[in-house]
Amino acid sequence: xxxxxxxxxEAKWQKEWEKKxxxxxxxxxxxxxxxxxxxxxxYPSGDLHIGHxxxxxxxxxxxxxxxxxxxxxxxxxxxxAFGLPAENAAIxxxxxxxxxxxxxxxxMRKQLQSMGNxxxxxxxxxxxxPEYYKWTQWxxxxxxxxxxxxxxxxxxxxxxxxxxxxxxxxxxGGKCERCDSExxxxxxxxxxxxxxxxxxxxxxxxxxxxxxxxxxxMQKNWIGxxxxxxxxxxxxxxxxxxxxxxxxxxxxxxxxxxxxxxEHPFIENHxxxxxxxxxxxxxxxxxxxxxERDRISEMGEKTGVCLEGVKxxxxxxxxxxxxxxxxxVLFHYGTGAVMAVPAxxxxxxxxxxxxxxxxxxxxxxxxxxxxxxxxxxxFEDEGFLVDSDRFTGxxxxxxxxxxxxxxxxxxxxxxxxxxxxxxxxxxxxxxxxAPIPMILCQQCGWQPVDEKDLPVLLPALKDFRPTGExxxxxxxxxxxxxxxxxxxxxxxxxxTDTMDTFVCSSWxxxxxxxxxxxxxxxxxxxxxxxxxxxxYIGGAEHSVLHLLYSRFFTKAMQDQNFIDFAEPxxxxxxxxxxxxxxxxxxxxxxxxxxxxxxxxxxxxADAVRMYLCFMGPYNQGxxxxxxxxxxxxxxxxxxxxxxxxxxxxxxxxxxxxIEKLLHKTIKKVTEDIEGLRFNTAVxxxxxxxxxxxxxxxxxxxxxxxxxxxxxxxxVPHFAEELWQQxxxxxxxxxxxxxxxxxxxVKEKTALIIVxxxxxxxxKIEVPADLPEGQIRDLAFSSKKAQxxxxxxxxxxxxxxxxxxxxxxx
RNA sequence: GCCCGGGUGGUGGAAUUGGUAUACACGAGAGACUUAAAAUCUCUUGUCAGCAAUGACUUGCGGGUUCGAGUCCCGCCCCGGGCACCA
Numbered sequence: 001x002x003x004x005x006x007x008x009x010e011a012k013w014q015k016e017w018e019k020k021x022x023x024x025x026x027x028x029x030x031x032x033x034x035x036x037x038x039x040x041x042x043y044p045s046g047d048l049h050i051g052h053x054x055x056x057x058x059x060x061x062x063x064x065x066x067x068x069x070x071x072x073x074x075x076x077x078x079x080x081a082f083g084l085p086a087e088n089a090a091i092x093x094x095x096x097x098x099x100x101x102x103x104x105x106x107x108m109r110k111q112l113q114s115m116g117n118x119x120x121x122x123x124x125x126x127x128x129x130p131e132y133y134k135w136t137q138w139x140x141x142x143x144x145x146x147x148x149x150x151x152x153x154x155x156x157x158x159x160x161x162x163x164x165x166x167x168x169x170x171x172x173g174g175k176c177e178r179c180d181s182e183x184x185x186x187x188x189x190x191x192x193x194x195x196x197x198x199x200x201x202x203x204x205x206x207x208x209x210x211x212x213x214x215x216x217x218m219q220k221n222w223i224g225x226x227x228x229x230x231x232x233x234x235x236x237x238x239x240x241x242x243x244x245x246x247x248x249x250x251x252x253x254x255x256x257x258x259x260x261x262x263e264h265p266f267i268e269n270h271x272x273x274x275x276x277x278x279x280x281x282x283x284x285x286x287x288x289x290x291x292e293r294d295r296i297s298e299m300g301e302k303t304g305v306c307l308e309g310v311k312x313x314x315x316x317x318x319x320x321x322x323x324x325x326x327x328x329v330l331f332h333y334g335t336g337a338v339m340a341v342p343a344x345x346x347x348x349x350x351x352x353x354x355x356x357x358x359x360x361x362x363x364x365x366x367x368x369x370x371x372x373x374x375x376x377x378x379f380e381d382e383g384f385l386v387d388s389d390r391f392t393g394x395x396x397x398x399x400x401x402x403x404x405x406x407x408x409x410x411x412x413x414x415x416x417x418x419x420x421x422x423x424x425x426x427x428x429x430x431x432x433x434a435p436i437p438m439i440l441c442q443q444c445g446w447q448p449v450d451e452k453d454l455p456v457l458l459p460a461l462k463d464f465r466p467t468g469e470x471x472x473x474x475x476x477x478x479x480x481x482x483x484x485x486x487x488x489x490x491x492x493x494x495x496t497d498t499m500d501t502f503v504c505s506s507w508x509x510x511x512x513x514x515x516x517x518x519x520x521x522x523x524x525x526x527x528x529x530x531x532x533x534x535x536y537i538g539g540a541e542h543s544v545l546h547l548l549y550s551r552f553f554t555k556a557m558q559d560q561n562f563i564d565f566a567e568p569x570x571x572x573x574x575x576x577x578x579x580x581x582x583x584x585x586x587x588x589x590x591x592x593x594x595x596x597x598x599x600x601x602x603x604x605a606d607a608v609r610m611y612l613c614f615m616g617p618y619n620q621g622x623x624x625x626x627x628x629x630x631x632x633x634x635x636x637x638x639x640x641x642x643x644x645x646x647x648x649x650x651x652x653x654x655x656x657x658i659e660k661l662l663h664k665t666i667k668k669v670t671e672d673i674e675g676l677r678f679n680t681a682v683x684x685x686x687x688x689x690x691x692x693x694x695x696x697x698x699x700x701x702x703x704x705x706x707x708x709x710x711x712x713x714x715v716p717h718f719a720e721e722l723w724q725q726x727x728x729x730x731x732x733x734x735x736x737x738x739x740x741x742x743x744x745v746k747e748k749t750a751l752i753i754v755x756x757x758x759x760x761x762x763k764i765e766v767p768a769d770l771p772e773g774q775i776r777d778l779a780f781s782s783k784k785a786q787x788x789x790x791x792x793x794x795x796x797x798x799x800x801x802x803x804x805x806x807x808x809x
Numbered sequence: 810g811c812c813c814g815g816g817u818g819g820u821g822g823a824a825u826u827g828g829u830a831u832a833c834a835c836g837a838g839a840g841a842c843u844u845a846a847a848a849u850c851u852c853u854u855g856u857c858a859g860c861a862a863u864g865a866c867u868u869g870c871g872g873g874u875u876c877g878a879g880u881c882c883c884g885c886c887c888c889g890g891g892c893a894c895c896a
Binding site: 221228244247341418625627 | 810812813814815820821822823825828829832833834835836848849875876877890891892893894895896
């Protein structure tokens with residue numbers, strides 16, 4: 001008998017599809033709506049492990065499903081090819097990053113093709129190719145022109161091992177996200193993107209997106225909006241004032257001192273008035289030396305120094321209060337100064353306890369009883385005001401508004417909003433990235449490279465290793481550095497830093513729409529044909545990095561009218577993470593990376609695809625365990641055998657039950673794929689085949705057609721082969737998705753659960769929609785139920801149509 | 810510390826709106842076919858009691874709401890992710 005040989009048919013159909021260019025997508029298809037299906041493009045690290053398969057194979061099931069539903073689906077793929085890991089790996093192996101990257105891409109292309117995904121390779125983009133990074137540089141210039149790219153000397157996160165600065169988003173717990181080394185603070189002149197200009201839009205416009213709620217919350221927290229007041233505290237000693245930001249104006253009467261961040265300019269500007277300046281200076285120096293790590297480990301252990309000789313005046317009651325400098329106050333947030341209310345802020349509370357400062361309670365949980373508890377920690381909740389002059393007795397929420405307005409009318413305060421989001425630092429002192437297209441002229445200052453001179457090619461350096469002195473390796477390439485000023489023509493120097501890879505990946509989804517355009521990153525016509533992305537699938541680890549940056553790019557490009565939409569990804573879903581068999585995150589150093597090749601060789605790509613779908617909920621992931629794969633193989637073999645036995649169907653209505661089950665399965669599979677519940681979709685297919693295998697003669701050939709179609713997205717080669725064996729025309733993948741008959745799906749009978757006092761005592765089968773009265777009679781005549789009713793009179797009867805009757809006695 | 814997500818058989822998991830808990834699959838056990846093995850097929854498989862019919866118990870723990878709770882509410886424990894002095 002004809003045996004299912006996955007390796008043979010997979011090779012056959014992959015060749016055939018490629019020959020017929022089955023997966024190339026036209027920008028317009030007659031009578032079809034475009035559907036942009038996108039997976040996060042991979043980083044060419046070398047080998048495609050099972051985690052990649054988990055990302056790409058179920059995603060491809062969705063793409064194929066949408067195609068069969070009649071959409072003109074674009075499913076592109078490419079490589080996020082610049083970046084630190086490639087460079088670090090190349091250094092380790094003593095080869096050039098370009099060679100290493102190209103070799104990996106070649107290998108991964110082959111591996112990706114072996115999965116049988118419907119990628120349109122004609123649209124492939126590779127971010128380290130000049131034809132691509134030309135437009136990355138072009139985007140930089142557009143941002144620069146609008147003042148959204150600027151160079152500034154800021155304290156930055158510096159990784160001593162990677163020898164480059166990093167964005168805030170790339171530092172996790174004081175450590176480098178890539179190599180886990182301790183990050184130190186270093187002041188370097190850096191190129192920044194002004195993402196903070198878009199904080200409000202990034203926050204507001206996320207609401208309407210069909211994204212996982214958790215991802216939205218993460219982005220919102222990262223942006224971190226706070227509304228409050230900037231309050232002016234007068235400093236009589238130097239006839240100046242210090243503004244502080246607070247979200248709790250209602251606690252102002254409880255403010256017993258001010259605290260400035262060590263970097264606050266007031267301190268340096270008033271050396272004369274501060275009588276213990278030497279001491280203060282020492283404190284500032286010592287806190288500067290602290291690493292991010294020190295600050296984290298010291299959390300709770302607050303330090304500071306009082307500025308002797310200067311006092312601040314609380315605008316609300318005219319009282320003079322001391323001023324401290326302490327590094328628990330951050331300079332880069334708000335005004336770099338806070339009003340300390342130890343009774344109602346835990347940090348101030350700890351500081352006040354340590355330095356014996358007055359703790360004055362002004363919010364009570366239970367006014368007018370007015371019994372304030374003795375505090376062992378700050379009371380940060382809402383309550384009623386006490387000891388607050390004419391605001392006493394007012395709920396804190398109302399007081400916030402009233403005190404704010406009152407101060408505003410006296411010009412002592414103004415409404416203010418601050419965001420936690422800081423600007424995006426994009427300079428990297430590394431070789432393997434897109435050069436920043438800027439030129440520094442001693443006469444004219446920073447000048448952008450002329451657009452017609454793009455791309456600024458990355459020179460083919462022999463020694464590309466980082467220098468460690470905070471300078472890019474490109475600085476060593478004299479030919480690259482030395483250039484004529486675009487403005488005056490005089491001697492000038494190129495910027496030698498390269499761009500963070502996240503810049504390259506912030507716009508790649510535009511390029512897929514028009515990948516070979518030489519005039520523009522993509523034409524508006526093609527952008528409008530495809531974007532925004534209809535379905536985006538990728539890991540949750542990008543919740544704030546890539547996904548936030550891409551939204552920023554999209555908004556910035558919209559504002560300059562290069563595109564017509566404000567959000568790049570309308571629908572987003574995350575796949576889970578496949579862990580190593582040991583339950584740990586897969587990593588080469590742990591040696592638990594699973595290569596799917598062995599399983600593919602044994603069971604075929606189709607079985608592996610389907611097993612990945614079947615394993616569990618797609619967004620969950622978990623440890624890799626191939627034990628269940630054999631179950632998928634058995635299922636495919638059984639399906640194959642039944643079809644090949646070519647059992648002829650009998651008369652139409654004899655097997656109506658099977659036909660009904662088929663239509664229920666169509667409904668279930670359709671709904672499940674749409675919701676990315678691949679595991680239950682596969683299980684319902686198994687139930688169907690199990691049922692059919694009991695009576696294979698029950699199915700008409702027409703119904704086999706539907707079944708093969710239902711399976712096609714999961715096991716594309718298998719389905720294509722069966723399609724051909726059943727003598728159907730064309731390709732199964734260009735068929736339209738089966739539609740269920742709602743008449744057949746509707747149940748003719750219902751199984752009624754008979755409960756007595758909420759416990760199941762019997763089950764009775766009745767015609768569907770039988771009215772309550774009749775079911776009641778049936779329930780009472782049930783012997784099993786009668787045993788429990790025991791002749792008693794029911795107190796109550798609960799009836800759920802077509803489901804359940806509960807007799808309460 | 811704060812914000813999310815999760816905890817169901819030996820294992821992966823199902824239960825879409827508060828209505829049969831354990832679908833589907835793996836594994837295990839028994840049997841059929843076979844000289845034998847593989848493959849395939851059939852049956853059993855949450856726990857306890859029972860020959861059985863059947864009954865009791867069971868969704869991390871403890872309470873609660875409800876005729877009825879894996880699902881809702883309160884309190885706790887554990888695991889995973891994010892944030893981490895953001896005033």
